[in-house]
Amino acid sequence: MSKKILLSHGGGGEETQSLIKELFFKHFDNEILLRMEDAASLVMESKKIAFTTDSFTVTPLFFNGGNIGKLAIAGTVNDLVMMGAKPRYLTCSFMIEEGFAYDSLEQIVIAMRDEMTKSGVKIVAGDTKVVPKGGVDGLFINTSGIGEIVYEGISAHHLKEGNVILVSNEVGNHGACILAKREEIELESELKTDCASLWKPVEALIHAGIKVNALRDATRGGLSAVLNEWAETSEICIEVDEAKIPVASEVKGVCELLGFEPYEFANEGTMVLCVEKGEEDKALAILRTFVETQKASIIGIVSEKYKGKVVLNTPWGSKRFLEPPKGELLPRIC
Amino acid sequence: MPEVDLIEGFRDPAHMKALAQVIAKECVSKINIMEVCGGHTHTIMKFGLSQILPDNIEFVHGPGCPVCIMPKERIDHAIALASMPNTILATLGDMIRVPGSQTSLQKLRAEGKDIRSLYSPLDVIKIAKENPDKHVIFFAIGFETTTPMTSVIIEQVTEQKLSNLYFHINHVTVPEAVDAIMSGGDAKIDAFLGPSHVSVITGYKIYEPIAQKYGTPVVVSGFEPTDVMESVLRIVRQINAKKSFVDNEYARAVSREGNLKAQALNDKYLEKRSHFRWRGIGDIPYSALKLRDEYAHLDAEVVFKTLLPTVELNDHKSCICGSILKGLAKPFDCKVFGKACTPTSPMGSCMVSSEGACSAYFKYGKLSQKGGMV
Numbered sequence: 001m002s003k004k005i006l007l008s009h010g011g012g013g014e015e016t017q018s019l020i021k022e023l024f025f026k027h028f029d030n031e032i033l034l035r036m037e038d039a040a041s042l043v044m045e046s047k048k049i050a051f052t053t054d055s056f057t058v059t060p061l062f063f064n065g066g067n068i069g070k071l072a073i074a075g076t077v078n079d080l081v082m083m084g085a086k087p088r089y090l091t092c093s094f095m096i097e098e099g100f101a102y103d104s105l106e107q108i109v110i111a112m113r114d115e116m117t118k119s120g121v122k123i124v125a126g127d128t129k130v131v132p133k134g135g136v137d138g139l140f141i142n143t144s145g146i147g148e149i150v151y152e153g154i155s156a157h158h159l160k161e162g163n164v165i166l167v168s169n170e171v172g173n174h175g176a177c178i179l180a181k182r183e184e185i186e187l188e189s190e191l192k193t194d195c196a197s198l199w200k201p202v203e204a205l206i207h208a209g210i211k212v213n214a215l216r217d218a219t220r221g222g223l224s225a226v227l228n229e230w231a232e233t234s235e236i237c238i239e240v241d242e243a244k245i246p247v248a249s250e251v252k253g254v255c256e257l258l259g260f261e262p263y264e265f266a267n268e269g270t271m272v273l274c275v276e277k278g279e280e281d282k283a284l285a286i287l288r289t290f291v292e293t294q295k296a297s298i299i300g301i302v303s304e305k306y307k308g309k310v311v312l313n314t315p316w317g318s319k320r321f322l323e324p325p326k327g328e329l330l331p332r333i334c
Numbered sequence: 335m336p337e338v339d340l341i342e343g344f345r346d347p348a349h350m351k352a353l354a355q356v357i358a359k360e361c362v363s364k365i366n367i368m369e370v371c372g373g374h375t376h377t378i379m380k381f382g383l384s385q386i387l388p389d390n391i392e393f394v395h396g397p398g399c400p401v402c403i404m405p406k407e408r409i410d411h412a413i414a415l416a417s418m419p420n421t422i423l424a425t426l427g428d429m430i431r432v433p434g435s436q437t438s439l440q441k442l443r444a445e446g447k448d449i450r451s452l453y454s455p456l457d458v459i460k461i462a463k464e465n466p467d468k469h470v471i472f473f474a475i476g477f478e479t480t481t482p483m484t485s486v487i488i489e490q491v492t493e494q495k496l497s498n499l500y501f502h503i504n505h506v507t508v509p510e511a512v513d514a515i516m517s518g519g520d521a522k523i524d525a526f527l528g529p530s531h532v533s534v535i536t537g538y539k540i541y542e543p544i545a546q547k548y549g550t551p552v553v554v555s556g557f558e559p560t561d562v563m564e565s566v567l568r569i570v571r572q573i574n575a576k577k578s579f580v581d582n583e584y585a586r587a588v589s590r591e592g593n594l595k596a597q598a599l600n601d602k603y604l605e606k607r608s609h610f611r612w613r614g615i616g617d618i619p620y621s622a623l624k625l626r627d628e629y630a631h632l633d634a635e636v637v638f639k640t641l642l643p644t645v646e647l648n649d650h651k652s653c654i655c656g657s658i659l660k661g662l663a664k665p666f667d668c669k670v671f672g673k674a675c676t677p678t679s680p681m682g683s684c685m686v687s688s689e690g691a692c693s694a695y696f697k698y699g700k701l702s703q704k705g706g707m708v
Contacts, residue, residue, distance in 0.1 A: 256340075259427075306701070316381075316386060316559075317386055318386050319382060319701060320701050321698070323697050
């Protein structure tokens, strides 16, 4: 029989030690972690630090193009990156359901290790809990991260008339991929999550001196939530052209079938950028050199037309407000 | 199989603009077009079709959303059934969001009752098999489009002799509802956009009596924006020629006779109900279906009769859903629209489902009624 995680793996005794050493230390190997102190002792060069935390619960745990482990790294890394911070250190807590397959856990841990190499971030402290069957749904992961702020002035308050809005990738891939995989929907598709760490492309933008006023990864609530929050916070209007927003045809298909909007679907490696007018073409050219942002597109502008609102222009001359997402996503009936 | 594009070609900007120009040129009179189906309401609002059509074309949003037309007392039925011990209640889509007199299925689910929102109705068979010691109740909703799926489930239950699955049937039919709206005499409707997927099942023949009786053109239309634009053009041309017949724009899926196999299956298990109350409209005789008497042992309304409330419940008196459904008022005319009545706390039928007229106006229509600011 395949090896399972038992309650004793979280008991603090010998089994816990062997799980930590044979699995976590093996893959997350670094000097600070291996020192095994009660807390990690860190040296940072910058005085300005970004600090964030996120918990990851997703069903299913494995999906096309990633798993919960990859999400747990990319998610927290991106939260740091969106503040203009270079991701440095992470902590990581696992909450594991008794009976969870050891092999699956190792696959998840390997995905975390691989994702960390993309931004150079390290896990320097961690915790493992095993809870009785039914206590969690398979596995929950929490990661917290700190990074050094290398670019200042990014804020949802900083959008100004004339600024240009870009999106770094197709929108809706992660949400549609997870939805298609859900047991109750079971759609066959080739859809892959967009899950990715965005430090490299953002670092390149910073090095090139691009003036970025706002930056946000479009996670839950999707593109629509980010644009609406910006419009409201900065008291400006964001006008986007529907035809310029990249959406994969499979995502359009899923949306048409179930009655959803791709702009409301979650993303895990797609960001929205607001740059100074005149910088957009340079920013676009830089983004397109990275695999994770090669489908970037300039989608709209900041205006003062309808303050606090997002306007979606159709290619045939009509327009509507893009309302922020609300309530539970439920498929339409017919 | 070659890949067929069913989206982009039907949203081609050049095609859309060309259709808008031809319609503007040919339309010479004021035309009120009722789209019966909630799917069309959505297309019209989402793609901003009113904004590119001439001012004398007005859309009237009909009673074509199965969630919106469900009277509160029947939602209370679902709540009573889901509250029974040892019971799983399964239904479709956003039915679970709609409040009855006290609570909604969604809230009841949060309190720990087992309520499932299905995408594929057939999943209810699997649920019943996996839970042999529980009552499983399928709260069946929808127009003619979803009825055959319920009939297939009934057939499988009968064949597989499943003894724990019951049906609460709320399937309704389009022609009777349209007739109820038109026969009052006060509805201001000159033509109809015929539903897309209902017609796939029933065939477009079911609208022939309406076109004849009320002298209104009916054009069965697909759901994509160019479908609706093309159908509007066909309506304009019928009206200019003073004709009123049933035309079929959605020929890639709809025939005159429809899906005969599905119709036979429905007929085998289901029959017309003499009365069914529509939320916002009231009683429409013979506008809904129920299980035939020989399947009464599967009918939750029969088996659990003593548990089901019987009081009829109307919407709040500020609600003008009835007038909206008849084309006498628009969502923006309602005093509570967007204020006391929103998609997250709906007061009236048209706001409750994403397919309802008020909900579509709330989501898509605030920027423009015919292009202007609200």
